[in-house]
Structure formats: structure tokens, C-alpha cells
Amino acid sequence: DQQVKQNSPSLSVQEGRISILNCDYTNSMFDYFLWYKKYPAEGPTFLISISSIKDKNEDGRFTVFLNKSAKHLSLHIVPSQPGDSAVYFCAASAAADSWGKLQFGAGTQVVVTP
Amino acid sequence: EPEVTQTPSHQVTQMGQEVILRCVPISNHLYFYWYRQILGQKVEFLVSFYNNEISEKSEIFDDQFSVERPDGSNFTLKIRSTKLEDSAMYFCASKKAGSLAKNIQYFGAGTRLSVL
Numbered sequence: 193d194q195q196v197k198q199n200s201p202s203l204s205v206q207e208g209r210i211s212i213l214n215c216d217y218t219n220s221m222f223d224y225f226l227w228y229k230k231y232p233a234e235g236p237t238f239l240i241s242i243s244s245i246k247d248k249n250e251d252g253r254f255t256v257f258l259n260k261s262a263k264h265l266s267l268h269i270v271p272s273q274p275g276d277s278a279v280y281f282c283a284a285s286a287a288a289d290s291w292g293k294l295q296f297g298a299g300t301q302v303v304v305t306p
Numbered sequence: 307e308p309e310v311t312q313t314p315s316h317q318v319t320q321m322g323q324e325v326i327l328r329c330v331p332i333s334n335h336l337y338f339y340w341y342r343q344i345l346g347q348k349v350e351f352l353v354s355f356y357n358n359e360i361s362e363k364s365e366i367f368d369d370q371f372s373v374e375r376p377d378g379s380n381f382t383l384k385i386r387s388t389k390l391e392d393s394a395m396y397f398c399a400s401k402k403a404g405s406l407a408k409n410i411q412y413f414g415a416g417t418r419l420s421v422l
Contacts, residue, residue, distance in 0.1 A: 224408070224409045226410065233415070234415050235312075235397050235414050235415045235416050236349070236397070236413045237413070238410055238411070238412060238413075241410060243408070281349065283349075289362075291337070291354040291356065291362040292337060292411070293339070293351040293362060293364075294341075294349075294351065294409070294411060295351070296341075296348050296350075297348070298347075298348050299348075
């Protein structure tokens with residue numbers, strides 16, 4: 193079941209530069225998308241989300257972009273900081289799935305180097 | 307800040323034994339979930355729970371699994387007879403009631419289940 197794909201398993205970026213994480217989905221019923229951040233031995237922590245009625249949502253250093261026609265979303269982190277080093281998961285859900293189960297991507301390991 | 311609490315953090319059991327994983331969701335949340343992540347694989351949905359009953363379950367959630375909200379605060383996942391392939395990280399999540407247009411779920415730190 194590959195409804196949500198994160199094709200880059202890892203990303204290395206210098207401190208202060210932009211991190212761009214990508215996510216693709218196949219299910220056209222998905223209408224709500226989330227990014228979670230996960231440190232080792234912790235659970236996924238909600239970062240930012242976007243509804244399909246928008247194409248951009250910004251929260252501080254984090255911006256999520258949604259391209260519905262391409263079934264693609266991305267997370268931009270500017271500027272990247274060492275504390276951003278973590279695994280980032282993209283997740284999606286469909287309002288038609290009324291109980292809200294999330295479908296996750298495989299995750300992207302981000303390493304921010306000094 | 308309110309958080310989802312899971313106990314134990316690590317559970318080791320013998321194959322065929324029953325285990326109960328415990329979760330205390332955020333107090334004003336009404337939707338509850340269990341997910342699992344087998345090492346090296348994706349986080350997978352197991353079950354959702356609302357209004358004291360299962361609202362949806364995945365193919366993984368077979369007769370060996372059950373969930374319960376025994377009181378106003380705890381939410382448990384029971385595996386009746388564990389198998390080696392049940393070894394995984396199990397995450398509990400909860401969500402406020404309200405518009406499903408904002409499906410933000412908050413996760414606990416997880417319970418690592420090791421079946422020997």
C-alpha cells in the first residue's frame with residue numbers, strides 16, 4: 193500500500209540553509225495532509241498541516257506547499273537548525289474516511305550539519 | 307502542554323503470551339487510535355475508537371487484537387497470543403472532536419514490544 197510516498201530516505205543540509213522535503217500521494221480522496229517530526233525513542237510530533245482547499249500554509253520556519261494537480265506536497269524549513277535533525281513523516285487522510293485514519297509515508301531522515 | 311502517555315515504554319514477552327499496552331490520551335480528546343511501526347517500515351494504522359466502540363480497523367487488527375477504554379482516562383490495546391511478527395513500536399494517538407477537516411492527531415512516545 194503505497195498511497196503516500198517519500199522517495200528520499202535521507203537529506204543532509206547545512207545549518208542556516210533551506211531543507212526541502214517532498215511527498216507524493218496517489219489517492220485523490222486525500223484532502224488533509226500533515227507533517228510529523230520524530231526523534232529517536234519518541235513518538236511522532238505534529239509539525240504543520242494543510243487542507244486541500246489551500247496551497248500553502250506557513251508556521252514560523254516551516255511552510256508546507258500543496259500541488260493538488262501533481263498530488264505532491266513539500267515541507268520547507270528555513271533556516272535549518274541542528275535541532276531540526278530528525279525523521280520527518282508526511283501523512284494524509286480523507287474526509288470521506290470519517291474516522292480519520294492517517295496514511296504515512298516512509299519518512300525522510302534529515303541531518304543538519306553545523 | 308497536554309500529552310499522550312504510553313506505558314510501558316518497552317515490553318518483552320514470550321510468543322503466545324498476552325500483552326496489554328496502555329495509553330492515557332489527552333483529556334478532552336474523543337477519538338483514539340493505535341498505530342504500529344515495524345522496524346524499518348512505515349507507521350501503519352491499526353484501529354480507531356470513538357464513543358466507546360471501534361469505528362474502523364485495518365486488516366492487521368485481527369481477532370488477536372482488542373481495544374478497550376475501561377475508564378474515563380485509559381485506552382488499552384490487548385494482543386491475546388503474541389507472535390514474533392507482532393514485534394514493533396506501538397503508538398497511541400488521540401484527537402479532539404470537531405471538524406474532520408482538521409484531522410490533527412497527537413501521538414504518544416510509543417511502546418516497544420519485543421516478542422521472543
